[in-house]
Every structure is written in structure tokens, then in C-alpha cells.
Amino acid sequence: MKLKSIFASSTVVLLIAACGGSEASDADSDSALAHCPGYVAPAATANRCWSPSDCSAPELCFGWNQHASCSHAPACTEHLPCTLADSVCKITDGCTNQCVKKCVVGDCAAGETCMPSGLCAPPPCSPTDPCAAGFECSPTDPDADERGCRAIACNAGYACPPNFRCDPSQDAPHGCVPVECKRHADCDCGGCFNGKCAAGPGWCGQQPP
Secondary structure, three states: OHHHHHHHHHHHHHHHHHOOOOOOOHHHHOOOOOOOOOOOOOOOOOOEEOOHHHOOOOOEEEOOOOOHHHHOOOOOOOOOEOOOOOEEEEEOOOOOEEEEEOOOOOOOOOOOEEOOOOOEEOOOOEOOEOOOOOEEEOOOOOOOOOOOEEEOOHHHOOOOOOOEEEOOOOOOHHHEEEOEOOOHHHOOOOEEEOOEEEOOOEEEEOOOO
């Protein structure tokens, strides 16, 4: 009887182990997915993060393609006049705006034209000089850029990338909005970053003064 009892107990243990053993939460098995196309890993010296809880104070969790200074209000608004005389607002590094002197004919680099806004830009779009992929030439559209290129909406032929869904009613590039998430598994690739799907983890860093 004693040997039979031991055998029965062993069988129960094996069955529990085969079924997953202890009561592991879903979060324990929610591993990040493969990085989305285009993801560039942050500097090797920075700790990776998916949420602020992954960083040690006073560090913050920044997106993989976000500069630490991006959370500051810009110095001016792009394409609108600055308070300085003969200057115009321009995004200089993809993150912060600066007031620069308005261009005049002859100021711009090769392949650029001094536009009415006072900024140097490539020449207006045309059949021989078309817009970049995802944009169409529409010079009279108020939403077009300096070249006259307008973003093609997701309900007009533009395919939203992974982790984005088409919602033309939203004020988002091409009408593509990020997928909201609670777990990495909610995303197409990458993982869940602060409640929205991202191409990959961000980085821990301090906000400059």
C-alpha cells in the first residue's frame, strides 16, 4: 500500500509539471516579439525599457526613436513667423524647432529652392520630380508640404505599417494610429511600450535641464 501511495503522488506531480506547474501569470510568459522592420536599437550603454518602471529614478523611459529633449515645448511653430525679424521657424534635428534667417535667392544648397515661406526646400513636385513613396503631388492642397506633396490617406491606398491601424478620422500621419496594448502579444511585432505598440524597446535616460 505504501508503494502504491508513493506512485500515485508521483503521478500527480508529473501531471502538474506537464500542465505548467505553478500558477504562473500571463505576464510571466508575455515575451517581447521580434523587432519591427526599421527598428534601430538605442545606444549600447543605455538600459532598455518598455515602461517607466523599467528605469531607475531619476531616469525616464524614452521611445527608441525619441530624443531626450523632445518632451520640451518647441521654441517656435514650424513654417510660422518667429518673433525675430526676418526669421522663420524650422525643425533642425527632427526634434526641436529653431528660428533661422529667411532665405533669399542664392542662399540654398544645390537641388533646393528658396520657398515663399523663407525656407530652403527641394523644388516643387512634378511628373518628372515626383513625391516620395506614400505621398502624391497636390500643390493646391493646404495640407501639402513645401514641395506640394500630400500624404496619401490609409483609406485611399496607403498601407499602414505593423502596429498601426487605419483610422482616417484621426489626426495622424496617413490616418494610421498606433495599436493600444496591455501585453506584448497584443502587437504585430516589437512590443507594448507605455500602452501602445512600438517597434522595439526604448531606453532609460535623464531629461536635460
